[in-house]
């Protein structure tokens with residue numbers, strides 16, 4: 328598969344230097360490149376990210392004195408375009424292509440949470456809408472999920488390694504919920520903030536999670552529910568879970584579309600109902616300052 332690579336001009340624009348400087352970096356071996364059959368240099372996203380980290384360069388596009396309103400409009404248009412392109416890579420199962428899009432967004436200065444909230448989640452929502460309309464199959468949903476998970480792994484490899492904060496977070500999706508991506512994204516967000524994470528993934532029974540909580544005493548519990556088929560049973564299980572773990576006073580974050588419903592939220596008391604991964608970060612940063 329053809330990898331999306333950056334041209335000399337694109338790298339120069341990202342780094343706010345001249346084309347000649349980029350060529351010099353290439354010639355000296357500081358920034359590795361490949362050559363097209365025509366002899367032109369091509370720079371892989373991962374390589375630019377490595378260079379960015381090592382040289383401590385702020386690789387953001389310079390837009391001179393562009394007004395804030397215009398900059399915001401340009402960003403929205405660019406996110407929309409990227410989300411649409413990402414959707415095609417996910418449904419097509421093109422892992423490398425999807426990873427390059429995520430890494431490209433990171434190089435353009437998007438935060439990890441905005442890559443998740445504004446790129447991956449909308450692309451997956453589109454998958455869901457097309458499945459609902461009968462235009463995509465369940466197998467395509469599975470492929471899109473798998474491709475998204477693997478692309479996120481690749482993105483993680485180019486992010487700076489954070490200093491560990493010594494705290495442990497536990498994640499899991501509730502029993503009966505087979506959606507894997509939400510806890511995978513939550514895990515990545517926590518790890519990027521320096522947390523250690525035990526992610527039990529989809530369909531995790533709360534009685535089993537309670538045993539893990541008793542064993543490891545985490546600093547945070549993060550539960551996800553995208554679909555909740557039996558609210559009565561889930562809320563009963565949750566009540567028992569909070570009774571068993573309550574004495575440890577561990578904050579609980581609940582996330583996922585099931586908790587968009589206020590009636591459901593009332594039956595699942597928690598410290599935070601996260602509507603986005605950005606909210607999770609704000610919450611955990613508040614926690615850390617109290618430690």
Ligand code: B12
Pocket residue numbers: 443444445448449451452453454455456458459465468469472503504505506507508509510512513549550551552553554556580581582583584601602603604607
């Ligand atoms: C992929 C997928 C599947 C795959 C999952 C494969 C896998 N291995 O994971 C499969 C095929 C298994 C599946 C099955 C089903 N699915 Co499904 N699925 C999806 C799809 C397309 C993507 C889910 C996803 O990963 N989203 C990514 C998450 C992160 O995005 P998000 O939900 O928008 O989340 C936002 C916030 O809620 C928050 N957030 C979400 N989760 C979390 C978690 C935490 C911890 C935090 C902090 C934040 C957070 O962050 C996001 C915003 O930035 C969605 C469409 C959609 N709208 O999401 C449908 C969707 C969720 N599925 C749906 C349905 C109906 C089903 C089934 C019932 C279908 C059926 N009849 O069998 C089953 C249920 C299975 C079960 N018991 O769990 C519906 C749910 C409708 C509803 N009532 O709410 C959706 C919305 C599709 C649709 N448009 O109708 N599904």
